[in-house]
Amino acid sequence: MTRYAVFLRGVNVGGVKVLMKDLTQLLLDAGFTEVKTLLASGNVVLSVQITDPLAIQEQCNALLASHYQRPIPTLVYTVEEIQQLSAAFPLPLPQPAGEHHGYYTLCETAQDAQEIGTAIDGLENHGEYAIQGRAVAWIVRKGESTTNPIGKLMDAQAKQRIVSTRNHNTLVKVAKLLI
Incomplete structure (x- = not known):
């Protein structure tokens, strides 16, 4: 199994x-x-x-x-x-770290993740992001995930491709369930 x-x-x-x-x-x-x-x-x-x-x-x-x-x-x-996605988050959280979330937008393919990265590059004031295989890591201040430029882009991408966004902490918990 x-x-x-x-x-x-x-x-x-x-x-x-x-x-x-x-x-x-x-x-x-x-x-x-x-x-x-x-x-x-x-x-x-x-x-x-x-x-x-x-x-x-x-x-x-x-x-x-x-x-x-x-x-x-x-x-x-x-x-x-x-396991890769649940390891240490690839981007440093801005200070105060407790006021920010690290998110991953999970993608169907690595190409989707790369294309989303290109779309992020086209945004003004987009902030940091990282591509990890089939996922895009990004950071947002708590309570701003729907108003943040990357958050808005991810909502738009969800209408075009199979993606789903999860908090890094959720992926850590999922990894523990997989053991």
Whole structure:
């Protein structure tokens, strides 16, 4: 069995709410094992015999679309990817550090992450960011994630590609569940 992290995008959109207890049961019924969720935002770890993350992603997407009668895109990350993302955040948090969050926008492909990086470069006063594989790391002051230039860009990118943003602390917790 291989462990994976699955991140859902849009767990409470369009009047359809995906409850984590229901999601857990749906995945167990589909043959996944050791299913655990974290928070109510669509963070799942699971075990499966399949070794191709893309095949798992396709299976999860089809399962969710069938059950909820609307697409709920997922991103599937390997243990190794999550370990890298949950290590020390690659950017220094501005002082006071307690007033800032480190975020990762998780992407479907490394090319998506690179293209988002190029888009960030085109923003005025965008602040620091870093590309790590299929993810883009960025920093925002607490309470400003929807008004920050990068935050606004990430919202726009979510309409064009499969991405989902998570706090670095969430990825640290997901990594602990994968062990």
